[in-house]
Amino acid sequence: MANSAALEGINGLRDIRRSPASHLAQALEAGSVQGKVVLAEGPFQTMAGVRVNPRSEEGSRIAAVTGGLPVRCGDVGGADGVSVLWLGPSEFLVVAPEEAHDSLGGKLIGSLTEALGDAPGQVVDLSANRTTFELSGPRARAVLEKGCALDLHPRALKPGTALNTEVGNIPVVLQKTGEESFRLFPRASFADFLGRWLLDAMREYASPEVP
Amino acid sequence: MLLISCPNCGSRDETEFHYGGQAHVPYPENPNELTDRQWAEYLFYRDNTKGTFAERWNHSTGCRQWFNMLRDTVTYEIQAVYPMGTPRPDSAGKTTADTGTASTAADSTTTGTAAPSLSSTSTTAPEGATK
Incomplete structure (x- = not known):
């Protein structure tokens, strides 16, 4: 309730x-x-800041959610309207349409958090940041x-x-x-x-x- | 304006970077055993090198990663960029190969025992080398 x-x-x-x-x-x-x-x-977009070692197991779990992580500076990964921007060797910005936000019926942030689990790293909702x-x-x-x-x-x-x-x-x-x-x-x-x-x-x- | 080559992002303007001071200043193995004098020297005393200087930089507007750099404090020439935690590369050979002005480096690199010669203070940075 x-x-x-x-x-x-x-x-x-x-x-x-x-x-x-x-x-x-x-x-x-x-x-x-x-x-x-x-x-x-x-328009508004759903953005999530992700810090994870891309070569680790949790990194591949995150990559499965976003449709791939970029490998080097300048690369953009992702699929199906989700783009993942390279910010650093272990830092990424996930950009998706607004509807992907959990409060609007999507599940982007939730599924990223779930993919990370208890592993070292972080998933932060940055939709209002930029x-x-x-x-x-x-x-x-x-x-x-x-x-x-x-x-x-x-x-x-x-x-x-x-x-x-x-x-x-x-x-x-x-x-x-x-x-x-x-x-x-x-x-x-x-x-x-x-x-x-x-x-x-x-x-x-x-x-x-x-x- | 320096053009600094970030190991992750490539060449970027100096304004994207943050200076982190002298590199290779190890944290004392047992800080409790230091006298106040030694602790103050660890905290505040740094070389003021004229010539090749090893320093830390952070690409704060880019990949936000730290790295080490060998820079000539007189000519602003960047001689090497190398990862954190690796030993200082041998600059003598590099400088000779690149510019042929390595003669100034012998006294001025690390120890700080040799005071800079006042007679040579006429050597200034080239026009436009600073911001």
């Missing part, structure tokens, strides 16, 4: 949940330049290059890689999802800053190009 009450409570909260950059939604839309660079905040910015368009790379020291050229950064780095001097996880689309995961408290920083970096593309 107590459990169902808790569930309703969580589902009630879901209706008033605001994303960290929701107050920027209009500005993001106004600042996007269709055909050049488009910025939007992504928000998602979707940056896409032919100028997306140029925008990011203003504040990211990584080599973002397509010959070095392939779609389907995710790197833990700095963009605009703040730590983010940068995932390249397509040839011209990126996903940025800043922590919630940095969402406002990064949103405004990206808008500022995008502003020049609204004006006609000076040859």
Whole structure:
């Protein structure tokens, strides 16, 4: 009985949940330049921080739940809408659609916790830790290059890689999802800053190009 | 700005890293037997090397792992990156091979007994080597 009450409570909260950059939604839309660079905040996602030795038995149990763990820096593992980002040799970020959260009828966190069992490691629900910015368009790379020291050229950064780095001097996880689309995961408290920083970096593309 | 090669992530900007001070400072085997003086020396006294220096770094914005690095405190040249817990690699051969400026390293590496020569303080870091 107590459990169902808790569930309703969580589902009630879901209706008033605001994303960290929701107050920027209009500005993001106004600042996007269709055909050049488009910025939007992504939907809520279920995220879990996993620390486990990937070569151990519990590591393979976790890998069975997520559909594989990434092996080295930049790799993204996972299957069936779940992606597992490499954050460190024994640290991973599991990203799944919002419905996968246990409070909304999913079982991602619970099955990860179950897979880890009593073995050394940890599974932490980080769904509210980071928000998602979707940056896409032919100028997306140029925008990011203003504040990211990584080599973002397509010959070095392939779609389907995710790197833990700095963009605009703040730590983010940068995932390249397509040839011209990126996903940025800043922590919630940095969402406002990064949103405004990206808008500022995008502003020049609204004006006609000076040859 | 240094470009530091993290053993896990590859080359990244210095701003992604956190400095961890001198490497290879062992925890005393039996701290209770130390005098206050020896304990203070373990806690606070570090080499102030001019030349090749072994230091710890943490890739705090990346993989969050510690590693050791041999860096020349004069030229900022990174001579070696090696895992925690491994002995300090022999820098003398490496420096000779890389730059040919190894002559300064003999006195200035580990012991700290040799005071830096004041006459050579004109050697400064190259323009733009610091942040």
